[in-house]
Amino acid sequence: MKRYGIREVFATLQGEGALAGSPAVFLRFAGCNLGYDVCPWCDTDWEKAEYLEPVSGVLELVHRAAVQGFGGVLPGTLLVATGGEPSLQLDAPLSDALRAAGFRIAMESNGSRSVDRSLVDWLTVSPKQNGFAQKEGDELKIVFSGSTVPGPAPDVEAVRRLVADTRFSHYFLQPVDLPGQGPNYTQTVAAVMELGPPWRLSVQTHKVIGIQ
Numbered sequence: 325m326k327r328y329g330i331r332e333v334f335a336t337l338q339g340e341g342a343l344a345g346s347p348a349v350f351l352r353f354a355g356c357n358l359g360y361d362v363c364p365w366c367d368t369d370w371e372k373a374e375y376l377e378p379v380s381g382v383l384e385l386v387h388r389a390a391v392q393g394f395g396g397v398l399p400g401t402l403l404v405a406t407g408g409e410p411s412l413q414l415d416a417p418l419s420d421a422l423r424a425a426g427f428r429i430a431m432e433s434n435g436s437r438s439v440d441r442s443l444v445d446w447l448t449v450s451p452k453q454n455g456f457a458q459k460e461g462d463e464l465k466i467v468f469s470g471s472t473v474p475g476p477a478p479d480v481e482a483v484r485r486l487v488a489d490t491r492f493s494h495y496f497l498q499p500v501d502l503p504g505q506g507p508n509y510t511q512t513v514a515a516v517m518e519l520g521p522p523w524r525l526s527v528q529t530h531k532v533i534g535i536q
């Protein structure tokens with residue numbers, strides 16, 4: 325029986341992007357195909373699987389988090405499949421079971437591999453390398469790394485090159501949040517103003533208001 329490696333499951337508000345402010349259960353999968361060498365500023369702990377569960381066990385974890393956070397699963401509750409890299413594990417049996425339980429599935433992928441969009445109701449791609457595979461989806465969220473740390477978006481020209489031939493409904497630039505330095509708001513705001521529409525600033529509001 326297939327088991328899914330899960331890092332953590334919790335109920336909160338989605339903090340970033342076009343769905344910011346939405347109540348959501350976060351299902352954080354363990355494992356990433358890129359890793360801390362590619363993204364030394366990565367702010368998530370995805371290495372160790374806290375749970376190894378079949379579909380039924382994942383559903384139980386998710387349901388428990390929804391009950392703790394919201395008192396239950398209201399139809400249409402957002403399930404944010406994240407990681408690590410969630411496309412490594414989310415498959416049809418798990419997607420079907422989560423939808424049958426009433427969830428709307430939003431995936432946050434690094435875009436390095438193609439995502440089967442039939443598995444999700446909302447797809448956010450946040451590429452961490454110059455070359456990435458998943459060029460279309462609901463929102464593209466670029467971490468504006470600036471020139472002092474590794475990343476595919478050191479400046480506005482690099483952002484323009486990165487998004488050539490992409491088709492997304494929403495385009496966001498988000499400050500990199502460096503340990504000990506905080507988000508580079510000033511540079512990122514200036515870049516969004518230079519880029520113009522359809523670009524928007526994405527702020528990690530969960531960090532601003534102090535929730536998980």
Ligand code: SF4
Nearest residue numbers: 356359363366408434
């Ligand atoms: S792709 Fe995402 S989860 Fe993986 S190391 Fe980079 S920032 Fe972290």
